[in-house]
Amino acid sequence: MSLEEKVPQDEFGLRDVWEIVLGRKWLIIATTAICVGLALAYVTLATTIYESRAMVQIGKVAGQPLDNAPQLASRLMNHYTLVNTELAQKQLPKLYAVTPDKEDGIILTLKARARSPQEAQQYLQGIIQRLLANQQQRYDQLFKARQAQLGQMQAEYEDLRPPLNAKKRMGKAQTDSASALLLLEQSRRTETLSTMLVAIANMENELAPVNTMPTIETLSPRYDPNPVAPKRLLILVLAMVGGLMLGVFLALVQNGSRRQADRVASS
Template sequence: MEQDEIYLIDLWRTLLREWKWFVALLVLVLAVTFAFIHTAKRQWEATAWIQIGQVGLAPPGQDPKVEPLARVLERLQLVPFQNDVMKRMGYSPDTPEARLFRKSLKLEPLPYAGPLIKLSVRGLTPQQAQQFAQATVEQLRAVHQGVEAAPLKLAHKRLDEVQSDLQNAMSSRDQLQQSTGKGAGADTALIESALARKDEEIHKLQETRSDLAARLSANYTYETSLMWPIYVPDHQAFPNPVLMWGIGLLVGLLLGAFAAVARNAARRGGSRP
């Protein structure tokens, strides 16, 4: 403990003795920090929460999502997909905007919230960052619309078939009801038995139709879309002035202390015979 105190006192005396070197390095680093903050290109970050679309008529035991969460994450990280996003906005893949988009794109899966995907991307302006995020969601939606087209077509076809069968069954029941008063004896019993079976068939078809309609409703079948509006903070994401000044001050203090100690050591070495 005493050695530590002596060392700190010696270090403090060294800094006082070589204060010019300490201050020079500190001022130099702070000047570089100031120049970097005012010359670096500013970047804003947009955050979007993507809800993966689903078709509610998936077979039992299968994921109703259009695409599994892990596959969507892989798709969003594919360079061809990212290039398609840029083409949607009118940028070629080798432009600075496209490089910034690919470099800054970050994904965070939220499996227990939907699932959802938290997407963040940067732009040179707040509007551009928001457009990058919006274009990414739109491109993913376009891909998923092609994937879900066939299942949705089959689902609506099945609903139309059930509706047609229900109408035919109800027409047959009406005919049986009209025939009830014309028969007698055994014929009446047969008609009533057929009428009971037809009522049961109609009831099952109505249940099937209701189930299909519910699964095709917006609660169970929907497209890939934004869960909430895209968020872009008012302040820039890069360079962060507070963070950069803090780093610059810390680095300046460390380099200044190192320069003072090195200069003191060199002075002592030069004074020895």
């Protein structure tokens, strides 16, 4: 049996594919043109969407954040997103994303989308203003509570601390009577005062600006003049590539069908 007889007649190589493509080039061109035309119609009719971006740093009181960043992000998205999923996808302007920073857990990045850059910026600015107002209210409550605790502790310290003339009288009484009870009482009071003084110093440090600060806007809302959707160039390129692939596939299918019909007719 010769080598030619061993090779099935149905097998063909790249040269055969190329010949099929050339022979049905108008089918491939027409398919590509249709795909590109549909993509062009889509990008022309689709709503152009622009995005605005801002960053917020969550405040803290005594070193503790006012809010948990992921929980705050979830609350914001739930508050500004429609319950109906289908309507939420079409909603414009809308809060598109609230993302906590991976490296700094108190930083939130907010993104809003709208039909124009200015609309996206204004919408996001309104969200930021309401967020800062709510955070400021929470900050004021916690800060005042901490200040009240500090004031109470300072007042208790002053009440326990004896005046100078009382110290002199106590010292004289101890010299005259050598009272062990008075010495013990003085030692206990001194220890209590020292403990309170340390606690007062710690609380004052916690209320220092480095550990206590309100929520601030670290990046004001700004927009990109280039739309984020639809990606016109990308869609057109994908349509062209997809159209070419679909055209080649149709050409191969058509060629295979014709060969099958010829084989049936010859048999």
